[in-house]
Amino acid sequence: MTDLFTGHRALLFGIAYRMIGNVAEAEDLVQETFVRWQKQKVEEIGRPKAWLVATLTRLGIDYLRSARHRREEYVGVWLPEPLVDPAATAPDQAAALGDSLGMAFLFMLEALGPVERAVFLLREAFDYDYAEIAPIVGRSEAACRQIVSRAKNHFARREPASDAAPSPKTERIVQRFMAACATGDIAELLAVLTDDAVLYTDGGGRVRSALRPICSADHVSRFFAGIQRRWPVDATITLARVNGEVGAIVRRVDGRVSVSAFAFQGDRIRAIYTVSNPDKLRRLGAGP
Secondary structure, three states: OHHHHHHHHHHHHHHHHHHHOOHHHHHHHHHHHHHHHHOOOHHHOOOHHHHHHHHHHHHHHHHHHHHHHHHHOOOOOOOOOOOEOHHHOOHHHHOOOOOOOOHHHHHHHOOOOHHHHHHHHHHHHOOOOHHHHHHHHOOOHHHHHHHHHHHHHHHHHOOOOOOOOOOHHHHHHHHHHHHHHHHOOHHHHHHHEEEEEEEEEEOOOOOOOOOOOEEOHHHHHHHHHHHHHHOOOOOEEEEEEEOOEEEEEEEOOOOOEEEEEEEEEOOEEEEEEEEOOHHHOHHHOOOO
């Protein structure tokens, strides 16, 4: 029983994290799935993988329903807990990440309800057939198809996914951006941002952050130029993989940490996702 579960643990974590955007709580869902699995008789389960995925997904749906109020009351923009440098996470977690786990994708999923999110993820991120998805979520195949179609149409009207894969080129763009933030160089900021660039900041009410998205290159560049005078001289900036994409970590000697992920359009930054809520950065040693 344990060996069968271990063989699918990476997949279960991948689904759970994508559904709820929190590492510790995703691990809790995986553990609860294991507890329920231990109570089963394996010879009575024809398809162990299907049973595990169905159980984990239903737990995720229940979690999202119970967490809806907390997220509606969240202070400012809610962003997922970033996965920084997946190669440094547990091997079973890293194997489940894939190439489609960008911060932009996870942020867009917030527009979907619990069942819709589960259907969309199982279909689009894990390539499940509608015949497999329908009994998991208690909907018909036709209803699941409609859910995915509506979600795609909704996302198409919003910002598209980044069109640039991580590369030395995108790393240089991020380096230019971070250097311009540190110096307050508006001209340089405008040079690396698309005209319709958007900044999302998540402080969770714990640290200062913009409570709403900041739109347009002009407003974003002025925002960073405005806070440049408070930019800590003791801060260190490190490039890292954030959810598998190019990102940056800013650390201060007082323990404060922020993590930024980026979406690109051509050779410019189209969206910035910055998490500074210490509750979401404890794995990085974030202080109060």
